[in-house]
Amino acid sequence: MGMSDGEGTDPLSLAEIEALGQAEGRQGGLLGFGHPTFLTTKVDFVVNWARRNSLWPMPFGTACCAIEMMASAASNFDLARFGMERMSFSPRQADVLICAGRVPYKLAPVLRRIWDQMMQPKWCISMGACASSGGVFDTYSMVQGIDTIVPVDVYVPGCPPRPEGLIYGLMMIQEKIRHESLTEHYSLRAENPSLVGRPRAGDEEVEALAGPFGNSTQQDQLSSAAQTTRPERSEDLLP
Amino acid sequence: MAGENGSAFDAVEQGPEASGRNTETPHGGVGNPAEHPSVTALQGRFDSAVLRHEVQAGDQHVVFLDPGSNRAVLAWLRDDPEQRYDLLVDVTAVDYGGGRPLQIVYQLWSVPHKRALRIKCELPLDGLSIDSVVQLWNAANWLEREVYDLFGVEFRDHPDLRRILMPQNYAEGHPLRKDFPLRGRFSRAEQTRRALSQDYHDDYTPEELEVGGAPGLAPPELPISTDEVGTRLD
Numbered sequence: 001m002g003m004s005d006g007e008g009t010d011p012l013s014l015a016e017i018e019a020l021g022q023a024e025g026r027q028g029g030l031l032g033f034g035h036p037t038f039l040t041t042k043v044d045f046v047v048n049w050a051r052r053n054s055l056w057p058m059p060f061g062t063a064c065c066a067i068e069m070m071a072s073a074a075s076n077f078d079l080a081r082f083g084m085e086r087m088s089f090s091p092r093q094a095d096v097l098i099c100a101g102r103v104p105y106k107l108a109p110v111l112r113r114i115w116d117q118m119m120q121p122k123w124c125i126s127m128g129a130c131a132s133s134g135g136v137f138d139t140y141s142m143v144q145g146i147d148t149i150v151p152v153d154v155y156v157p158g159c160p161p162r163p164e165g166l167i168y169g170l171m172m173i174q175e176k177i178r179h180e181s182l183t184e185h186y187s188l189r190a191e192n193p194s195l196v197g198r199p200r201a202g203d204e205e206v207e208a209l210a211g212p213f214g215n216s217t218q219q220d221q222l223s224s225a226a227q228t229t230r231p232e233r234s235e236d237l238l239p
Numbered sequence: 240m241a242g243e244n245g246s247a248f249d250a251v252e253q254g255p256e257a258s259g260r261n262t263e264t265p266h267g268g269v270g271n272p273a274e275h276p277s278v279t280a281l282q283g284r285f286d287s288a289v290l291r292h293e294v295q296a297g298d299q300h301v302v303f304l305d306p307g308s309n310r311a312v313l314a315w316l317r318d319d320p321e322q323r324y325d326l327l328v329d330v331t332a333v334d335y336g337g338g339r340p341l342q343i344v345y346q347l348w349s350v351p352h353k354r355a356l357r358i359k360c361e362l363p364l365d366g367l368s369i370d371s372v373v374q375l376w377n378a379a380n381w382l383e384r385e386v387y388d389l390f391g392v393e394f395r396d397h398p399d400l401r402r403i404l405m406p407q408n409y410a411e412g413h414p415l416r417k418d419f420p421l422r423g424r425f426s427r428a429e430q431t432r433r434a435l436s437q438d439y440h441d442d443y444t445p446e447e448l449e450v451g452g453a454p455g456l457a458p459p460e461l462p463i464s465t466d467e468v469g470t471r472l473d
Contacts (some may be wrong), residue, residue: 026437029301105402105430105433105434106405106406106429106434106437108431108435109434109435109436109437109439112435135294137424138421138422139423140411140414140419140421140423140430141405141414141419141423143422143431143434144427148427148431149431149435179444188451197435198435199428199431199432199435200431203426203428203429203432204428206427206428207426207427208426208429209433210428211427
């Protein structure tokens with residue numbers, strides 16, 4: 001922040017600024033008392049400040065995680081304190097998609113379409129074990145992590161996570177926004193229009209992300225051989 | 240409990256112990272097959288079609304029918320004034336695995352007589368086909384679609400036998416069969432690709448898509464109009 005008038009390096013007091021303004025015949029500035037009438041700052045700072053303090057969530061609640069998400073928005077935890085003033089049930093007016101709960105394959109195109117309908121810039125939170133990895137539902141009908149469908153910025157672990165967990169995840173999104181720059185926005189966030197409605201990742205990446213892990217009851221020797229390295233998400237490889 | 244002479248499921252099969260105070264239940268008496276009037280009437284009237292009779296879970300009377308005569312017997316159970324099973328609570332199926340026959344389960348409830356009855360038909364795995372009962376109870380429509388979707392049982396004369404829970408482009412088979420692998424038959428990548436290529440138009444008939452399309456119009460005719468139900472087999 002700079003000032004319009006000021007010759008030395010010592011900052012001027014408010015009274016001195018007011019005196020300077022009156023000496024120049026100004027009847028009031030930005031605040032009506034001869035204060036400096038403009039600010040200098042970085043566009044990135046102002047834009048990110050505005051974005052991160054008015055994040056409107058798009059709730060995609062499919063299971064018990066949605067109960068915790070509702071509790072997060074209710075008065076005891078009050079998501080609105082952090083700028084998520086309003087749950088935006090319309091994807092066009094939403095900034096952050098909160099996928100709370102398990103997503104069956106039949107619902108996958110719905111999730112993808114909602115994500116495609118959201119305006120840039122947009123972020124995504126995968127809330128809970130099922131949304132992040134399929135959880136205990138390592139079955140024929142369940143999406144094994146929504147990161148095979150849409151890009152995910154923050155994973156909130158838990159079964160279900162407490163509201164503090166979701167709020168912490170949203171604050172991580174805010175922290176992520178704080179470090180974003182408009183100059184690299186395109187390379188970080190642009191999505192290929194031809195991939196609308198398609199899986200987010202290629203076949204190998206989907207297999208790596210959806211593969212069995214942990215204490216899956218279906219894990220056998222073959223499946224552990226197929227999954228030996230940590231999966232690399234394609235967006236993690238971006239500059 | 241798993242004791243010296245029984246399995247862990249014995250208690251489930253036997254159901255709660257009779258209290259001794261309330262032996263006369265609406266279901267015909269705890270553990271007493273002879274006290275269910277519908278069972279004795281069925282055995283008297285459809286002797287060849289009734290294969291056997293069991294009491295499960297304490298007081299649930301189960302009648303095993305010859306699958307070829309399910310519709311005639313069920314129509315009689317619905318219409319006979321002494322039976323009047325006018326409420327079809329559920330149609331489902333059980334696959335016990337090991338090549339054993341698949342059981343189609345009809346759970347009936349008689350509102351006037353306040354009686355429950357369970358009818359089962361056993362189908363061999365290489366002949367999963369049985370007559371539909373949609374003509375008797377409209378409630379069977381979606382229930383039979385569900386059984387078809389998840390078990391692959393063909394219901395003859397069903398007006399609209401399509402998948403109902405799984406996506407219409409699902410090509411991996413019928414997931415609740417015991418021979419179905421838990422994770423499905425395709426790779427996760429293929430499953431994801433297929434899931435995202437669903438077309439929601441596949442889930443609805445053109446008539447159903449018309450509903451809500453033009454405001455003020457009455458919904459289209461159902462495949463079976465309600466006044467037809469109950470007269471088709473008479």
